[in-house]
Amino acid sequence: MNMKRLITYTMMVGALTGISMVGRSTAREMRTDEQVVRITASTFQFQPSTITVKKGVPVTLELVSEDRHHGFKLADFHLRAEVKPGVVERIRFVPDKAGKFTFICDVFCGDGHEDMTGTLLVLEDSIRP
Amino acid sequence: MNNLLNRRDLLKLAGMGVAVFVSGTTVRAGGSSQKENESFYFVQLSDTHWGFSGPNINPDSQGTLKKAVAAVNALDERPDFVVFTGDLTQTSDDSRIRRDRMAEFRDIVSQLNVKTVRFMPGEHDASLDRGEAYQEFFGDLHYTFDHRGVHFISLDNVSDPSGSVGDKQLLWLQSDLKQMKKDARIVVLTHRPLFDLYPEWDWATRDGSAVIDVLLQHPNVTVLYGHIHQEHHHMTGHISHHAAKSVMWALPQPGSLPRKAPISWDPAEPYRDLGFRNVEAKVAEAQYEIEEFPIVRGQ
Numbered sequence: 400m401n402m403k404r405l406i407t408y409t410m411m412v413g414a415l416t417g418i419s420m421v422g423r424s425t426a427r428e429m430r431t432d433e434q435v436v437r438i439t440a441s442t443f444q445f446q447p448s449t450i451t452v453k454k455g456v457p458v459t460l461e462l463v464s465e466d467r468h469h470g471f472k473l474a475d476f477h478l479r480a481e482v483k484p485g486v487v488e489r490i491r492f493v494p495d496k497a498g499k500f501t502f503i504c505d506v507f508c509g510d511g512h513e514d515m516t517g518t519l520l521v522l523e524d525s526i527r528p
Numbered sequence: 529m530n531n532l533l534n535r536r537d538l539l540k541l542a543g544m545g546v547a548v549f550v551s552g553t554t555v556r557a558g559g560s561s562q563k564e565n566e567s568f569y570f571v572q573l574s575d576t577h578w579g580f581s582g583p584n585i586n587p588d589s590q591g592t593l594k595k596a597v598a599a600v601n602a603l604d605e606r607p608d609f610v611v612f613t614g615d616l617t618q619t620s621d622d623s624r625i626r627r628d629r630m631a632e633f634r635d636i637v638s639q640l641n642v643k644t645v646r647f648m649p650g651e652h653d654a655s656l657d658r659g660e661a662y663q664e665f666f667g668d669l670h671y672t673f674d675h676r677g678v679h680f681i682s683l684d685n686v687s688d689p690s691g692s693v694g695d696k697q698l699l700w701l702q703s704d705l706k707q708m709k710k711d712a713r714i715v716v717l718t719h720r721p722l723f724d725l726y727p728e729w730d731w732a733t734r735d736g737s738a739v740i741d742v743l744l745q746h747p748n749v750t751v752l753y754g755h756i757h758q759e760h761h762h763m764t765g766h767i768s769h770h771a772a773k774s775v776m777w778a779l780p781q782p783g784s785l786p787r788k789a790p791i792s793w794d795p796a797e798p799y800r801d802l803g804f805r806n807v808e809a810k811v812a813e814a815q816y817e818i819e820e821f822p823i824v825r826g827q
């Protein structure tokens with residue numbers, strides 16, 4: 400909701416200030432390439448298990464469980480969340496480093512808990528068109 | 529860790545106040561000058577995961593715990609007690625199977641030739657039902673006991689599935705320690721590491737730093753734990769933390785592989801990296817000598 404309002408606002412500002420705003424991407428809020436990725440947790444996997452994002456571009460993860468209480472922990476970015484059925488938990492962050500990072504379920508959920516991992520691929524910003 | 533420690537070498541880990549013996553040699557240094565009543569032995573076993581099955585990881589999953597019990601019974605010196613630091617059983621969603629495994633485990637370890645056996649839960653035992661079945665079989669999730677001048681505290685960082693000790697238990701710990709003399713000999717037994725060993729693999733306790741802050745107020749505290757299925761030694765301030773091997777399968781060193789997964793069974797060296805430890809508590813010096821033993825002699 401906030402996001403939408405912010406984008407509308409920046410579009411208005413853009414229209415008022417004319418051509419000078421076009422193509423400027425320094426204001427993070429103006430980015431239209433923000434990635435929203437929904438990750439579904441279930442025993443014992445994350446779907447999708449690999450997510451690819453771009454460095455410097457804001458990412459919103461929407462986390463929800465299909466069955467029981469799970470966790471989401473992305474230690475390299477100091478992020479974690481509870482993942483529960485019926486609740487969409489949102490984490491927004493800007494990946495500030497490129498590379499391959501592992502996220503895990505950090506709420507013990509059963510026999511396959513240790514297998515419940517996924518990969519975050521952060522690509523270098525220069526790859527962005 | 530094994531690469532760092534010379535097998536059959538006696539090693540004083542600098543600043544830890546702990547001598548670590550590897551390989552189950554019965555050689556002890558400096559023991560003769562000690563009066564008998566100043567020290568005692570206890571055995572720590574960990575992560576027995578009774579009910580586990582995985583032929584590539586441990587093809588003798590039905591026999592390894594029994595061999596470990598026999599190995600403890602065959603020790604030259606009988607320990608005062610044996611403690612299991614969690615993951616007694618392999619988890620199951622089925623509460624009946626969970627209880628069957630606990631009953632079988634209890635039967636097997638009743639063969640230990642010692643007077644007292646102490647238990648504590650691991651996440652496999654207690655996380656799915658908040659310790660309900662565990663308490664039916666093994667009693668309290670956290671407790672203290674005193675033995676020959678040492679105050680033992682068994683902490684539960686697993687019955688909350690998020691791997692926390694929790695505020696209630698933390699208050700309980702604070703009030704327990706308040707009754708202790710400043711220089712009391714304190715040994716904390718727990719399942720997960722209390723410090724951030726490797727959070728990427730969830731080798732941590734979520735509120736572990738709060739526990740350590742409380743423990744730091746006492747000068748003589750040693751922590752023995754399990755969960756990581758390998759020997760590991762670490763200091764937080766003056767507190768030393770010592771992880772034990774598993775009886776069922778080994779795990780790689782923290783962060784040494786992209787994924788945390790059990791180390792495959794090596795038919796050339798069966799039971800390699802599995803084991804248990806004998807701990808000699810030197811009460812007067814507040815020092816502990818840890819001697820690592822294999823499941824099968826000759827390993």
Ligand SMILES: [Cu+2]
Pocket residue numbers: 443468469470504505506507508512515
């Ligand atoms: Cu999970």
